[in-house]
Amino acid sequence: MKLIDKMINLKINDMEITVEKGTTVLDAAKKVGIDIPTLCHLDLHELGAVNQSANCRVCVVENEDRGNLVPACAEKVTEGMKIQTDTKKAVMGRRTSLELLLSNHPKDCLTCVKNLDCELQTMANKMNISEIHFTGEMMDHPIDISSGAIMKDPNKCIMCRRCTTMCDDMQTVGVLSPLKRGFDVVVATAFHLDLGETSCTYCGQCVSVCPTAALAELPQTANVWRRINNKDRHTVVQVAPAVRVALGEMFGYEPGEISTGKIVSALKRLGFDAVFDTNFGADLTIVEEATELINRIENNKPLPMLTSCCPAWVQFIEQQFPELLDVPSSCKSPQSMVGALSKTYYAENKGIDPKKVRMVSVMPCVAKKAEAAREELNEQGQKDVDYVITTRELARMIKEAAIDFRSLPDEPFDDILGESTGAASIFGATGGVIEAATRTAYEMMTGKELKNVDFKQMRGMEGIRETSVEINGTTLRIGIAHELRNARKLLEDIRDGNSHFDAIEIMACPGGCIGGGGQPFHHGRTDVLDKRRQALYAMDTTKKRRKSHENAMVQKLYESYLGQPGSQKAHQLLHTTYSAKARI
Amino acid sequence: MRKDVINTKDLEQHHLDSLDAYIDTLDKSRKEESLIPTLYKAQNLFGYLPHNLQWYIAQKLNLPSAHVNGVVSFYSFFSEKPLGKYTVSVCMGTACFVKGADKVLDRILKKTQTEPNEMSEDGKFTVKDVRCIGACGLAPVVTVNEKVYGNISAQQMEEIISQYQEEDND
Numbered sequence A: 001m002k003l004i005d006k007m008i009n010l011k012i013n014d015m016e017i018t019v020e021k022g023t024t025v026l027d028a029a030k031k032v033g034i035d036i037p038t039l040c041h042l043d044l045h046e047l048g049a050v051n052q053s054a055n056c057r058v059c060v061v062e063n064e065d066r067g068n069l070v071p072a073c074a075e076k077v078t079e080g081m082k083i084q085t086d087t088k089k090a091v092m093g094r095r096t097s098l099e100l101l102l103s104n105h106p107k108d109c110l111t112c113v114k115n116l117d118c119e120l121q122t123m124a125n126k127m128n129i130s131e132i133h134f135t136g137e138m139m140d141h142p143i144d145i146s147s148g149a150i151m152k153d154p155n156k157c158i159m160c161r162r163c164t165t166m167c168d169d170m171q172t173v174g175v176l177s178p179l180k181r182g183f184d185v186v187v188a189t190a191f192h193l194d195l196g197e198t199s200c201t202y203c204g205q206c207v208s209v210c211p212t213a214a215l216a217e218l219p220q221t222a223n224v225w226r227r228i229n230n231k232d233r234h235t236v237v238q239v240a241p242a243v244r245v246a247l248g249e250m251f252g253y254e255p256g257e258i259s260t261g262k263i264v265s266a267l268k269r270l271g272f273d274a275v276f277d278t279n280f281g282a283d284l285t286i287v288e289e290a291t292e293l294i295n296r297i298e299n300n301k302p303l304p305m306l307t308s309c310c311p312a313w314v315q316f317i318e319q320q321f322p323e324l325l326d327v328p329s330s331c332k333s334p335q336s337m338v339g340a341l342s343k344t345y346y347a348e349n350k351g352i353d354p355k356k357v358r359m360v361s362v363m364p365c366v367a368k369k370a371e372a373a374r375e376e377l378n379e380q381g382q383k384d385v386d387y388v389i390t391t392r393e394l395a396r397m398i399k400e401a402a403i404d405f406r407s408l409p410d411e412p413f414d415d416i417l418g419e420s421t422g423a424a425s426i427f428g429a430t431g432g433v434i435e436a437a438t439r440t441a442y443e444m445m446t447g448k449e450l451k452n453v454d455f456k457q458m459r460g461m462e463g464i465r466e467t468s469v470e471i472n473g474t475t476l477r478i479g480i481a482h483e484l485r486n487a488r489k490l491l492e493d494i495r496d497g498n499s500h501f502d503a504i505e506i507m508a509c510p511g512g513c514i515g516g517g518g519q520p521f522h523h524g525r526t527d528v529l530d531k532r533r534q535a536l537y538a539m540d541t542t543k544k545r546r547k548s549h550e551n552a553m554v555q556k557l558y559e560s561y562l563g564q565p566g567s568q569k570a571h572q573l574l575h576t577t578y579s580a581k582a583r584i
Numbered sequence B: 001m002r003k004d005v006i007n008t009k010d011l012e013q014h015h016l017d018s019l020d021a022y023i024d025t026l027d028k029s030r031k032e033e034s035l036i037p038t039l040y041k042a043q044n045l046f047g048y049l050p051h052n053l054q055w056y057i058a059q060k061l062n063l064p065s066a067h068v069n070g071v072v073s074f075y076s077f078f079s080e081k082p083l084g085k086y087t088v089s090v091c092m093g094t095a096c097f098v099k100g101a102d103k104v105l106d107r108i109l110k111k112t113q114t115e116p117n118e119m120s121e122d123g124k125f126t127v128k129d130v131r132c133i134g135a136c137g138l139a140p141v142v143t144v145n146e147k148v149y150g151n152i153s154a155q156q157m158e159e160i161i162s163q164y165q166e167e168d169n170d
């Protein structure tokens, strides 16, 4: 076909334009700078998820020849088409669609978790809605908080189907589906089970795109305040790698602004007794994981070994591939390692009763909330981590405490769980964990210095990446996947005996934790993820030490407390187990 | 609740065997397309589609249970609850509705002492409200199993239900 056959000529608001066949009216309009409002529509094609349910009709425009209204997000251009985006009919059509959605929507914006960050609210403002001319029958569904991670409030659902698109297409988990039809239709779990009873991985990708508060993280800020204010408790906190390159967005900084020092400062002002770095745990994870990998290679134990720091991914393998539970590393996640050490090593060092220590984590992640509640990470009633709040929740606490974030000084993390290397910084990006592990495994296996620590072939945003590294004459074959649909492919290969990898890194979220379900909302802008990712790699290069085993506080921990990497004590505190779960 | 869903012990084994045999004949690469025929088969075997049977089918076809449940709850043909001997379907399409289908439905529910989609206590009736069945010229329309009753009034319908009730008492 000649290029000319693939091009379509049309007019939008009397402007002549030529676009490729198959383009939607919405995208065609964008080309000439016309911004048509949309609500249900979400185009994350770089991440493998495009929501085209076209059922809100907030984007309707007028087709001049036919005189009818068409949804711009779904209507494909045709030759000679004439579109008007701002006729009275089109504007009224959009208003009516929105008013219909608002008519049965709860109007408790003032106290809603999405207040000022809600796309429905923004749209009402944009369309200058001051009155709703319909009275809709209100829904009356129970709010589901059974998962401990996600709050599902179907009364706030506008049936945009973004969540099902993420869960089906990006994650291939399929937890949510519209049930029934017509007025009764509701996006729900199978058989209306509680979310906590389903195969939800709590990755939170549905949360990160839900335009309203129908899906949100289960807030824990009130509980955290209670712990901080209880002076009989020693309340400590830790901050994950990906938080420091995203939190700034909630205070007007550009995506990718690094605000580590300000975050530490803010946490001290909030009243935490000590501020630790999850990156310390990341370095520790690498030392344990690299030791485990070498042990598996040298003793012909099951390979590939899979990284285990992403709890959504752990949940996924336990439910979807229960026959493969010997492949993940037995290492706990960095948050759990730091948690366990805060109640043993740190408490003993400080002479504090471990029972009085409470650990709070600030995570880019919704799944970490559920991870903290895992039985395996709860020794004799003492949990590794007591409360998990997301990046968004921390921003809310800082605002609540009236702290002027932008004018905070930089402060350092506290001893003895506060140091980190460049290898830990990149944990928050897809490929970062395996790159960090390779740096350490190389030196452990060869006893020689690794001169060039940059394994650029492991970086990037491609869903599945493969590479190999020569170490001492052995080839280490490495696989990397992010988003669970890609993880599924690698796991199917392992199950069917077609996998040739020695080590695989898996992250559930797009781009890794930088795209986690607890991060500031990207509102469909994928460049935000890229900027956060680049900031992590930039942080790595500015660190004096860039290999996890060179972390002096980690070395001290082994010398004075754990003994060798992989020792019995290390296993007791830093490793865990997995169990098969039913797939629903 | 979850335990009930994943426990299939109460499903009759010989029916499950027939269902398995049927699923084995399907093209595995087209599991989405296989779903409706499989549900149809299962409902014929078991009479209805309890949650654990839907879960079982989801495992067999390697589909998420939510998708299976979504399809089952979308089509009024499928039932998640045991069906009475007679399925009484009252059309609630526009044509039937304007001719008083709601009154007909009310009367039937009263006469059979049931709620929509629930089986009556004697196991004889399940009353459903359904979408347009394409017989608008006969509005309002009610079907009892395969039999169609058109232009029916609430009073007439009550008598018809009585006949079904008595006929079985012989």
Ligand code: SF4
Pocket: A166, A167, A171, A173, A174, A175, A176, A199, A200, A201, A202, A203, A204, A205, A206, A207
């Ligand atoms: S949290 Fe993840 S797995 Fe759970 S419903 Fe949302 S997208 Fe699906």
Ligand code: SF4
Pocket: A156, A157, A158, A159, A160, A161, A162, A163, A164, A187, A206, A209, A210, A211, A212, A214, A215
């Ligand atoms: S829960 Fe949220 S994302 Fe899902 S359909 Fe409802 S409004 Fe849309």
Ligand code: SF4
Pocket: A202, A203, A309, A310, A311, A312, A313, A364, A365, A366, A367, A368, A507, A508, A509, A512, A513, A514, A515, A516, A517
């Ligand atoms: S990729 Fe990171 S943010 Fe996403 S679920 Fe896994 S650990 Fe959490």
Ligand code: FES
Pocket: A037, A038, A039, A040, A041, A053, A054, A055, A056, A057, A058, A059, A060, A071, A072, A073, A074
């Ligand atoms: S944005 Fe086009 S129909 Fe919702």
Ligand code: FES
Pocket: B091, B092, B093, B094, B095, B096, B097, B131, B132, B133, B134, B135, B136, B137, B139, B140, B141
């Ligand atoms: S409306 Fe009842 S048959 Fe069409």
